Amino acid sequence: MAFAIDYRRSAAALAAFVLTSVLFWFGNDLDPWWPLLWFAPLPVLLFALRSSWWGAALLAGLSVLAGSLSMWHYFRVLHAPFWVWAAVYSIAALVFVAAVLLFRALLRRGAFWSALLAFPAAWVTYEYARNLLTPHGTAGSFAYSQLDFLPFLQLASITGPWGMSFLLFLFPAALAVGVHLHPTAPKQAWRVVGAGLGVLVLVLIFGAVRLALPAPPGQEVTVGLLSSDEAANGGVVEGVEAERLFRDYAREAEKLAARGAQVIVLPEKLAAIVDPDTKSSDAIFQSLADKIKATIVVGVVYVALPTKYNEARVYAPGAPMLRYDKHHMLPPFESNLQPGTTLTLMPGRSQTWGVAICKDMDFTQLSREYGEAGAGLMLAPAWDFNVDRGWHGHIAVMRGVESGFSVVRAARNGYLTVSDNRGKILAETRSDSAPFAALMAQAPAIHDRTLYVLFGDWFAWLSIGILAFTLTRIFAKAD
Numbered sequence: 001m002a003f004a005i006d007y008r009r010s011a012a013a014l015a016a017f018v019l020t021s022v023l024f025w026f027g028n029d030l031d032p033w034w035p036l037l038w039f040a041p042l043p044v045l046l047f048a049l050r051s052s053w054w055g056a057a058l059l060a061g062l063s064v065l066a067g068s069l070s071m072w073h074y075f076r077v078l079h080a081p082f083w084v085w086a087a088v089y090s091i092a093a094l095v096f097v098a099a100v101l102l103f104r105a106l107l108r109r110g111a112f113w114s115a116l117l118a119f120p121a122a123w124v125t126y127e128y129a130r131n132l133l134t135p136h137g138t139a140g141s142f143a144y145s146q147l148d149f150l151p152f153l154q155l156a157s158i159t160g161p162w163g164m165s166f167l168l169f170l171f172p173a174a175l176a177v178g179v180h181l182h183p184t185a186p187k188q189a190w191r192v193v194g195a196g197l198g199v200l201v202l203v204l205i206f207g208a209v210r211l212a213l214p215a216p217p218g219q220e221v222t223v224g225l226l227s228s229d230e231a232a233n234g235g236v237v238e239g240v241e242a243e244r245l246f247r248d249y250a251r252e253a254e255k256l257a258a259r260g261a262q263v264i265v266l267p268e269k270l271a272a273i274v275d276p277d278t279k280s281s282d283a284i285f286q287s288l289a290d291k292i293k294a295t296i297v298v299g300v301v302y303v304a305l306p307t308k309y310n311e312a313r314v315y316a317p318g319a320p321m322l323r324y325d326k327h328h329m330l331p332p333f334e335s336n337l338q339p340g341t342t343l344t345l346m347p348g349r350s351q352t353w354g355v356a357i358c359k360d361m362d363f364t365q366l367s368r369e370y371g372e373a374g375a376g377l378m379l380a381p382a383w384d385f386n387v388d389r390g391w392h393g394h395i396a397v398m399r400g401v402e403s404g405f406s407v408v409r410a411a412r413n414g415y416l417t418v419s420d421n422r423g424k425i426l427a428e429t430r431s432d433s434a435p436f437a438a439l440m441a442q443a444p445a446i447h448d449r450t451l452y453v454l455f456g457d458w459f460a461w462l463s464i465g466i467l468a469f470t471l472t473r474i475f476a477k478a479d
Contacts, residue, residue, distance in 0.1 A: 013055065016043035017063050024067025030074060030391040032145040038171050040067070041100075045119070045176035048104045060100040064093040077387050088140075095126040102470065103173060111473045112177050112192055118470035120169035124162050124463035135331050137362035139395060142168050147394050151207030153423045156401045157450040159459035160364050166463060167203065170196055211422055218351060218446030221377060223408045224261030224294075225416035225439040226252050227431035233270075234412075236301055242271030246284045249298075252436045257292035261440060265410040267431075268299035268310065268326075268358050268381040275304040282313070282321060289315040295346070297355060299381030307338045312355050312381050314346060322346060326357040327366055343369060351376035351445050354405070358382035361396035361409070368453055371403030376447035378407045384414030389430070397423050404448035421448045 020043045027036030044063055048056035068089040075085040099122035106115035123142075131138050138144075143161035146152050146168070155163045174196025181189035226249060237245055253264045273281050281300075289296050295316045302311040302323075310326035325340025343366075344355040354375035360366050361380060370378060378400070384393050393414045400407045401423045409417045411431055416439040418427045427441035 009051070012047055013051070013059055016047040017059055017066070019043040020063040021066035024064060025070040028067070028142060028145050029070035030388060034146050034149050037142060037145045037168055040172070041096075041119075041169060042172040042175055044100060045103060045172060046179060048100050049107060049176065049180050053101060053104065056100055056104055057097045060097045061093040064096045065089055068092065074385075074387055074391075077385055092126075095123065099123055099169075102474075103176075105474055106470060107177060107180060109474070111470075111476070112181060112188070114470040114473040116170065116173050116177055116192055116196065117466050118473075119173040120166040121463040121466040121470065123169050124166050124460060125467050127165055128162060128457065128460035128463070131364070135328065137328065137359075138364060139362045139392065141165060144391070144395060144398065147397055147423065150211060150423055151204045153398070153401055154207035154210040155203050156398050156423075157210070157404070157448075157452055160402050160452050160457060161398065162457065162460040162463060166459070167200060171200060215444055216446055216448065218376065218444060220442040221445045222260045222262045223418060223441055223443045224253070224256030224259075224264040225408065225410040225418070226256065226264065226436060227267045227410055227412050227414075227416055228436045229413055229432040230435050236269050236272050238272045238274075242273065243280060243284070245271055246281055246298075248436070250284050250288050252438065253294075253296060254288060254292055256438060256440060257294045259440060261294055263295040263297070263353070263377075263379065263408070265297045265379050265408050266299060266381060267410050267412040268312075268383040269301050270299055272301040272303055275302070278302075282315075285313070285315040286321060289317045293317045295353075297379045297381060299357065299383075301337070308336060309340065310334060310337045310357060311340075312344070312357055312379075314344065314355060314379075316346065322355075324355040324357070326360055328359045328363055330359050343373060345370075345373055345375065351447055353377045353379060353445065356380050358384075358411070361399050361407070362392075364399070364402060364457070367399040367403040368456060371405065371447070371450065371453035374447050375403070375405045377443060377445040378405050380407060380409040382409050382411035382414060384411045386413045386432075389414040393417060394425075397425065402450060402452045404450045404453060406443045406445065408443055418443050420444050421446065 020040055023036045023040035026033050027040050044060050072085055099119050103115045103119040106118055127141050138161055141161045143164035146164055174193050178189040178193035233245055249266055256264055285296050285298055298313050300311050302309045312324040314322040322344055324344035327340050329337055346353050352374045354370040356378055393411055396407045396409050397419045400419055400421050404421050406420045414431055416429050418441040419425045427439055429437055429439045431437045
């Protein structure tokens with residue numbers, strides 16, 4: 001009989017491990033299938049309520065690590081050693097273990113409402129701390145697995161990514177509490193499950209209504225995007241090659257202008273230009289902007305020794321050239337570049353336009369500052385790594401929902417993407433789809449003032465408060 005009991009427990013542990021690992025693998029990889037992540041923690045939570053604490057901890061940690069192996073290929077593409085992957089996901093695994101054990105402890109003490117809230121609050125606290133303390137911002141947040149779930153994505157306009165991650169963990173926690181309580185307290189079980197599902201239904205109703213509402217009055221801008229992944233145009237060229245590349249891009253940009261493009265965005269770090277010898281490169285694009293009556297955004301490495309900047313230079317017809325220096329660098333590839341500290345805003349044809357570069361869009365604070373300034377259109381040169389063209393390239397889509405602007409993002413080794421302030425991708429093509437990939441679309445240049453812009457990371461701080469409160473419940477009486 002003892003052998004049979006051990007066998008059943010081992011089979012349950014194995015099933016929970018396989019299910020959670022597979023759901024995390026496919027629900028949160030470089031091309032996630034969004035429904036899976038809603039259920040990923042559930043098998044581990046159910047097992048944890050029927051096992052020892054150390055068994056629950058071991059299973060929870062191993063499940064996250066196994067599920068995160070889907071990202072190992074990405075780390076190899078970045079030439080990161082194995083220990084970097086191990087460090088990143090070991091921390092995530094330890095946090096998940098702590099969240100599961102807190103959930104287990106509270107529920108076994110009868111504090112089921114506290115258990116319901118503690119599990120998602122612990123995870124959101126971790127994601128928010130990682131956003132503040134690491135150079136990668138919100139990248140890796142579970143919220144990004146839901147970019148295709150547009151009604152749910154609208155929650156970002158109120159809470160940022162934090163509310164989305166919270167609900168992703170609240171849902172399986174509610175189901176686990178319901179399963180645990182149902183044999184002895186079925187009415188209470190239905191109350192908990194009903195509360196969890198009720199919140200989700202309200203969020204989805206809000207999202208559906210927001211998607212259905214007509215856009216506020218404003219002007220659409222015809223945008224053009226260009227990128228070339230040809231070997232001759234790779235890297236960061238200099239000197240004669242830089243001038244040749246600029247002229248090639250200028251030729252293609254003129255074709256887009258002939259088709260009606262009013263603003264044209266080129267990728268990040270096309271070439272290096274060295275102060276004070278920048279007049280020839282600036283003249284190429286300034287004279288073109290004056291000729292075609294369109295604004296051109298060009299990504300360069302601007303060298304003003306001893307300092308180098310990852311810069312976007314903006315050429316508008318009949319106006320002085322504007323500069324934007326990237327704020328958030330990608331280590332170690334950009335550790336030699338000086339971060340910028342200011343916004344670059346320009347008056348568009350109806351509303352304000354802003355400029356950011358690639359990884360800047362991984363950070364909520366910078367986008368909120370543009371939202372506070374009334375930006376209706378963000379122009380973003382970028383450079384991805386092919387394999388992450390969707391995973392990283394689409395992070396910028398959520399910034400538009402949070403801060404109320406459309407995003408025009410032109411990447412090398414990625415996508416040319418235009419998205420609106422509801423997170424809808426209006427047009428997209430791969431940067432390797434032609435020797436010079438080109439995309440044209442109508443982008444709404446309309447600023448939508450969101451609650452997230454007004455109140456910032458209030459939900460992350462609420463989650464921290466919930467976590468602190470539920471920790472005190474460990475030593476208190478049941479709910």
